[in-house]
Amino acid sequence: MWTTSRFPALWLLPVLIPVAVFTIFPVAHALWTSLHQVMLLFPGEDWVGLENYRTVVTGEYFGVALKNSLLFTVLSAPLVVVLGTATALFLNREFFGAAGLRSIVLLPWVLPGAISAVLWTWVFHPGWGVINSLLRKLDLIHSSIPWLSDPKLAFVSVAVAHVWTQIPFAVILVMAALSTLNKEIIEAAEINGATSAQRFVHIVFPHIKAILVVLLIYNALTAFTTYDIVYAMTGGGPGTATTLLSFQIWKESFSMYDFGAGSAVAFIIVAISALLIVAITRALPSDLFGDG
């Protein structure tokens, strides 16, 4: 008889069923779709094997989207980690208003990505955005800087907006790691004449390096798969300046009605993400996770 005492795995069913329905089935279906011709304008769903993958990889936009995605990841992930760590170190001190400031720093994380994108679109507006207005008032510029209409500047602007949304999470994790650091060791080092840089390099960093690696991998994946900021700020433009691979999933599926190609792009992203994680972990020193 099927009882939980005889088959303990039955206890897992309430968890396994939703996972199967909401994770395994959609992924399996997406894989199936990527191997079939699933296009709105053509009847049937014929098996095409790897043809969708071939079409995507040889298409007009894949090369530039891949290049942009890799550049976006290399630019933003380390920046999030560095800025997040610097902010966490600053907020880890006690000073007047520290508690309030810690709450304010978390705000970008609370906002949905699309709202952040709309906000930054206004900040970067060439005519009345706060950045150009401030630069004009300080007499640093005499003509508007086209933050979102120049291809190179648009890329940087979207990266800035993305980094801004990710810093709070980095701050939280680093502050959590710092909270487990024995303050007496820091005080002893200070008494013995260690500079703040020396204290960071020899005490703080070894203590938090594991969490920094986790943050780097997490932010690399987030940057590589980001979609909402790009969609809402620039729509992948101007031209293909901010077109990322994740954006191409939406484009292929819902604009060009080719769900097979869209699913193929999704699995290509999965494969590249896996390679990214392997590359990052292999690039790290083997003793990184030793005692600090």
Next chain:
Amino acid sequence: MKWKSFVVAAAVGLGMIAIKPAAAEDITLEFTVWNYSLDTIQDNARKFEAENPGIKVKITDYTWPDYHDSLVLRFRSGTPTDIAYVGQDWLPAWAAAGFVAPLDDIAPADVLADLRKDIAGFSLSDMTHKGKLYGLPYYADTISLIYNKKILADAGIAVPKTWDEVMAACEKLKAGGMEHPIDYEFNQELPNFFDAFVSQVYGRGGDLFDKDQKAIFDNPDNAAYKQLEWLAQAFKKDLVQQDTHESKVIPSMNTGKHAFTVVFNYVLAAMNNAAEQPLAGQFALAPMPGDAHSALGFTKFYSITAQAAKDPARAQAAWKFVNFMAGKPYKVAKRWAVEKGLGFGQISLFDDPDVQAAWNKWIDSATLKQQVATARGGVWTDWTSVWTPYFRPLLAKAMVGEASVDEVMKAGAQRWNELREKMMKK
């Protein structure tokens, strides 16, 4: 004998219930819209409900940039949808995919025949696919060149009639201190990003496709090629400020820092809205520059979905709603025109005194009539709505100088012709 009385009473009661006719159930129609003036749409729906007891209308709205993709997802997933706003550029693909149903199969033939007679030519062709009518107009418009009368007058510049004159005017204004004489709605993910380009090409008297629907715009002598070269030059000379949506174009133009824009006519109504805009009254419509002064005329319309059409009762309820919103006596279309300046496909509304009185406040009727008279419908095929998302980023690349006009036009033409061949074989 009380129990006998009870039994008799119960039997009579049950008999009455058995013979009482079942109350007719209300039909709730699912209506999807983009959210322009949502309160007006909701009010119109409530008025329809008041006149049609037993039919309710539930409205689901999306933003304009998200509308197309949301509807594709909605249709594919089978989400109940009875009536939808449809764009002329999506109709062939949506009809081929079986999303929308012809009105010819639902509405009385004589009513449709009567309505057809009063719909403008380009509007009728926009709503017709393979000889069948798929909707009635929500709104029809042209995309036009709008200019600031005061800026031009102060600079001593005549209203330009050719694109060379526009360029000269912009260069003169820039030399006089205007940083970006043109404010352009630059959002390559919006369908109207391509439509605005087509309208400019029509101004030159050009075509993008030949009579067999083959792409011809990769020829350097073609008007579309020349217009993209013009746009690339304008961007290169830093004459253009980009704004991502008409809602930003309106306040930008009202700063007095830009002289020209290319937008829908109803945006002119918003720019000239004295209650909201500081420079209201300074903006005017110019015939699209070029040899032909033509422009793209287009229609957005109410369509009944294939889902609704499968159920006769729902189909009739949906038809009642569509006829209320777009049929005679055109109460709703007139309301849009008078209150919001939305154009219309119903020709007789041009002669309506209330429409004329309202429109004379923000547009010169003679110029508008001239523009509408020369307006042409676009070339909308089964593959247009697949091709334009591919081509729009390429257009943008050429404009900002990321790619040459030649590369972009060749890539666009090649893809169009490939899709055309594939569709012909289907």
